Amino acid sequence: MKDRATAAVDDAVRLCELADLATPFAIRAACDLRLADLLVDGPRPVQELAAAAGTDCGALRLLLRALAAAGVFAEVEPGRFGLTPLSELLTSRHPLSRRAAYTLLAAAFDAWACLDHSLRTGRPAFDHVFGRRYHDHLAETPEDAERYAGTQQAGERLEARALLGAYPWAELDTVVDVGGGTGTFLAALLARHRSLRGMLVELPHLAARAARELERAGVADRSQVVAGDFLEDLPVGAGGYVLKRVLVECEDDVAARLLERVRRVLPAEGRLLVLDPLLEPGDGYRPSQTYDLVCLVLTGGRTRRREEIERLLRAAGLRPTAFVPTRVFPIIEARPA
Secondary structure: OOOHHHHHHHHHHHHHHHHOOHHHHHHHHHHHOOOOHHHOOOOEEHHHHHHHHOOOHHHHHHHHHHHHHOOOEEEEEOOEEEEOHHHHOOOOOOOOOOHHHOOOOHHHHHHHOOHHHHHHHOOOHHHHHHOOOHHHHHHHOHHHHHHHHHHHHHHHHHHHHHHOOOOOHHHHOEEEEEOOOOOHHHHHHHHHOOOOEEEEEEOHHHHHHHHHHHHHOOOHHHEEEEEOOOOOOOOOOOOEEEEEOOHHHOOHHHHHHHHHHHHHHOOOOOEEEEEOOEEOOOOOOHHHHHHHHHHHHHHOOOOEEHHHHHHHHHHOOEEEEEEEOOOOOOEEEEEEO
16 A cells, blocks of 8 residues: 555646646647658658658657657657557547547637636636637637537547447438538438438538538438528428537527427427437546536536436427437437427
């Protein structure tokens, strides 16, 4: 058993690791520079990597050594670096590539620097720093919108792996993906179930990218993209409506309005599927807990408990009819009451 002094040192080291800012920023810089892609054919000397990435050689060596210490890359011999299982996930070729998920989105970092504002007020720091909502900023800032879309696409790719086999999607006939992001999830769903048709409703700065993704996946002939506000522009009468990571970014009043809107367009035999990070009593699942902080700082909204979502559903005239756990977050099915 460790003595108290040794345990205290271990705790201090662990705290240093948790509070470290260098590693997360270094990972994001490596992703933006596509360093993992530059190493897919094998280890290379830092001089070659710097020339290919357009960086200062000495500075890049410092970055790669820091990431090698964290196990993200490997320094196979002095000044020569290669991939590890972690950095394989940062290559574009990996089926679960996370390269676009980690990007240097400066506006978001400016908001995180004002976390204290959110803690004092309970309101998004982003609004305080920029004087507008997060998604309004993205709509007016194409470069940030592109980076954000990349993070969403990486998440949707991972979610599709966990969600497509967890529910009888083919029973729905037509699926409306409300706030469907880059279209990656809907494209995967339609590719897997050839009998399905799909519609995606999203803000204009993401709708165009979603249309391209559906075209790339070869499902454009069975899909349609609606560029607009999902509080106003929901198609009527589809067999299924999907809210994936949508309610979590809504305050309770907005969530209630959205669910009431879905209820108005949902046919008697239709289904609503809520796919949200979920808190359960005693839940220690870290992504659910940290998603709350992301919402607090950037978008507003919060992660809810199952009973809170079901209460919102009932208030909107919907009755929960199924609960399906998955490896990412559960699927809550509801039908007209």
